[in-house]
Amino acid sequence: MATVAALAATACSSAASDENDVLTLRLSHFMEPTHPHEVCGFKTMNEELEDDGIKVETYPAAQLGGESQSLELVNTNNLDMSSNGPSFLGVYDPSFNVLDAAYIFDSAETQHELSTSGGTDELLDQFHEKTGMKVFRGWYYGTRHMTANEPILNPDQLRGLKLRAPDAPLYRINIAAMGGSVTPMALNEVYMGLQQGVVDAQENPLPTIETMNLDEVQSDLSLTGHMVQTLHISVAEEVWDSLSREQQENLEEAINLGGEAAYECVVREEERILEEFRSDGSMQISEVSKEAFQEPVRAALAEGYEFSDEYRKILRLQQ
Template identity: 25%
Template sequence: MFKDWKKITIGTVTAATILGSALLMSGTASAETILRFSHTDNPGGSRQAAAEVFAAKVSEYTEGRYKVRIYPAGQLANDPKAIEQLQLGGVDFTVSATGSYATHMPTLNLTAMPFLVDSYEQGWELYDNSAWLKGEFDKLPEKGFRVLSTWEAGFRSFTTTSPLNSPKDAEGQKMRVYPNDMIRWTMEAIGFQTVVMPITDVYLSIQQGVVNGQENPVDTIKSLRFYEVAPYITLTRHVYSPLPLTISEQTWQKLSEEDRKAIKKAAKESSEFSRKLVRDSVDSQIEEMKAAGATVVAPEIGPFREAVKSVYAKAKDIYGDDVAKILADAEAIRTKFPTQ
């Protein structure tokens, strides 16, 4: 279905002329209403590719009533600011790690618990069918935005300026984290000092020695070229980190029922595209980074799993019964989709 995605360009998606300020009207839209989509991935990354698919599908399924204009690479905002802009109606769509939304729904921190799932299939089942997670997502419209579908980013791993073969190597090292308690607790449990900063500042901060590394999925590491300044890639896969695609609730409430269905259909199909693209690209991305000079290792995971056990206890102290609920869903999913 998406074999020609590379032919889709931002120019194609945004070629429509903006008529005046193109305001949404209650239940209807002008012939070419522009919707703004902000994300922090580079133009050559998977988020941009999926955004182009989404934009094309929105235009197709709304018969041209809506055109999605994409702003990549943090042009409009970093991830936390883009979510704030969703709430204010300043942007219409964004896509970010689930933990980024936890500022507004703290229980979503629990999706970033370390080693919660072990495979893409398990992760997809969690995000598509976990009763607990569906319930949490259903609360988001009252926060000013709602989840349309979930795009893929993959499992988080490390890029550092020196080798990271075990938690012992983390001692005295500064690790960039985004504003998420679970990620911060996990990094500190491993042994890092943590520094919170937007992803758009990370490359230069590593280059200048402000931090010694960062952790993100392989797709993000490759897209944002972190391996250039932190050439030791350690494949811990410590957190599954997909990307909910969200729409401003202000925008959603102004859509007709027909256009809501069209946008949800576009969101679902762009999710399918994103998941296949990211899953199928990981091995080649690793090889490309190795060819560019990166050192890639798959360490013994046992010491890392042992180091982060305290994170679960801390989560239970703060989130109580919610921890048991998501862990029960994850255990059932691991049983249903066992890894080899």
């Protein structure tokens, strides 16, 4: 709590108007300044807001704290906005975890179509009602795949591997449903952990695999596509309630347009990286029959979890 309080003081939390009467909202996120969400998504969002008297000032690379800390600051009205994954939002509303559940979406395209058509809006409204924080449709962050020093083509090949994943309950649930087990490790320790054999494998979106140079310590990329991930912008309750109806509508429209731009940029980046890996031979790429993982995972997650009802509902929407 002391850390959160210190960060709150640093965050200059309340929405402020500058000398030109532009309302400045401060947003924290963990991505690097070169990430597509920053250079495409937030750029587009601010361009759309230019004539509306609103500016979103971003603080990348966890300058104001990691995902948990920044979201806590938003929840306590000590920071205006934050960008977070469903697993972190799920701390405040367990049903929201469903959007990070393995094989909940058939593809990035399916997820994008479902989100933009309003298929997940009920979850967003429920989150707002439960927490007071306003949360918006997700921005595509990337599809997670697995790397190792051998192909991972079916659940049997996961068993016995020390697989690094983030230390969050839903990742353990996902990987267990796929037939493996998680060795938690901080992201900045993964390269060394793989190099020294502390872990055998890991899973991440392609841009993370590339920027962390994991091709130097892993020979195989298996396109499991087990998580189609989104990040969601949240706004503090006091900030959202202080906006006029017109400002709320303009901000929501700009965030959704930013999400469109982010989606296009991330998809292009994933295609580029995959083509480069194939052309330079830095990793052996294995196409995976998703059914080998997908069917048992969906059967496992559709029952017995707080998000299972929502899981089944979203699967039905894609049929």
